Amino acid sequence: xxxxTQSQPEMSVQEAxxxxxxxxxxTSESDxxxxxxxxxxxxxxxxxxxxxxxxxxxxxxxxFSVNFQKAAxxxxxxxxxxxLGDAAMYFCAYRSAVETSGSRLTFGxxxxxxxxx
Amino acid sequence: DAGITQxxxxxxxxxxxxxxxxxxxxENHRYMYWYRQDPGHGLRLIHYSYGVKDTDKGEVSxxxxxxxxxxxxxxxTLESATSSQTSVYFCAISRTASGNTIxxxxxxxxxxx
Numbered sequence: 001x002x003x004x005t006q007s008q009p010e011m012s013v014q015e016a017x018x019x020x021x022x023x024x025x026x027t028s029e030s031d032x033x034x035x036x037x038x039x040x041x042x043x044x045x046x047x048x049x050x051x052x053x054x055x056x057x058x059x060x061x062x063x064f065s066v067n068f069q070k071a072a073x074x075x076x077x078x079x080x081x082x083x084l085g086d087a088a089m090y091f092c093a094y095r096s097a098v099e100t101s102g103s104r105l106t107f108g109x110x111x112x113x114x115x116x117x
Numbered sequence: 118d119a120g121i122t123q124x125x126x127x128x129x130x131x132x133x134x135x136x137x138x139x140x141x142x143x144e145n146h147r148y149m150y151w152y153r154q155d156p157g158h159g160l161r162l163i164h165y166s167y168g169v170k171d172t173d174k175g176e177v178s179x180x181x182x183x184x185x186x187x188x189x190x191x192x193x194t195l196e197s198a199t200s201s202q203t204s205v206y207f208c209a210i211s212r213t214a215s216g217n218t219i220x221x222x223x224x225x226x227x228x229x230x
Binding site: 047091095107108109 | 154158213
């Protein structure tokens, strides 16, 4: 079974600064997908960014980028120019590419990000 | 918005009573999921469905059952609610088994007293 670990329960960053959230995962599969979801106080789960394991290029979405290290099974999220609206719980998630598994998402425990003005 | 509606959004119930949560989607997606979210555990999969009348267990399925009689509806039932089932429940949908993003509903807050 796959596992996802987020070793930082809480992080803080000054507005306009850069912060990196860590995520590691364990899998024996070679093809899979990785996601970062943001959960603000409203509890809505919002997709931030996704990465296909077969792609070597790191995904980028505006101020959000990832550092995907497949051999190390590491998938960190970098938030540049942090804004007050970035304050939220961030979840790293793994999804198998194998259809027979139901391709459910496996989540880490989350990192609570605080943005200080 | 991904066209997912959960009902009820908030519910308080007594221990031992049955409870059914409903997830309704307008996207005609094949895959539907029920997760629960508790402090320190992230989101954990309860059950999922890969088609009408096709369901399977997730990692925390004890005490829960599901049904899917139509593509658009996925029901989660707590046969006899316990205080340990107090949680936030999320429904999610996906068009395919891989590749496509999984989209989430807004959550249902359940308190068992």
